[in-house]
Each structure stands twice: as structure tokens, then as C-alpha cells.
Amino acid sequence: MLLELIPGGAKRSLSAAQAKAMLAKVRPRDVVGKTRRRVAAELVADLERIYARKKAANKELTELVKATGTSLLELNGVGVRHLAVRAAAASPSNRVRTLEGQ
Numbered sequence: 001m002l003l004e005l006i007p008g009g010a011k012r013s014l015s016a017a018q019a020k021a022m023l024a025k026v027r028p029r030d031v032v033g034k035t036r037r038r039v040a041a042e043l044v045a046d047l048e049r050i051y052a053r054k055k056a057a058n059k060e061l062t063e064l065v066k067a068t069g070t071s072l073l074e075l076n077g078v079g080v081r082h083l084a085v086r087a088a089a090a091s092p093s094n095r096v097r098t099l100e101g102q
Helices: 016-024 031-067 080-090
Strands: none
Touching (some): 016 031
């Protein structure tokens, strides 16, 4: 949508902040252009909310993983999300109970 509003286009991979800055410079004069700008602004606002939620979730996951006392975070290539997913998968509450285990 933003590509259609900017003469000459824009690069395809923009951050929300970059898109917001570019959008601030666009001043369409016709109804179609104004509508496109409004929709693009709404999409950028949605992206900013998603980025904020992702940042908060990563912070929470980091705190939870560090609370376990694991040293696996020191390994190269092992991140918080990776450990959180593995820990959740290995959790006793996620295991299937067998007939013998009941």
C-alpha cells in the first residue's frame, strides 16, 4: 500500500518506524489517495502494536528462562524463544499419560 503512495516506490522491507516516517511525507489530494494513506497509517499502527507485544513477550520469556537457572543461554545459537519452546514441550503437563502411568 505504501509503495503505491510514494512516487518511485519504496523498498519492500521497512520497519514500522521507517514506514511511519515515509507516510508522514505523503500528502495525497484525491479521495483514493487519502483513503490509501489512512489505511496505510492504520496498518503501520497495527505493526507498532505487534512489535510492542513481541518485545514484551520476549522480555517475559527472558525473565522466565533466567529464573530456571539454566546455563544453556550461554551456548552460541541458543536463544530465549528456543529454550522456552523446548521447556514447554518437555513440561510434565504436556506429556501424554500412558495407561501404566495413571
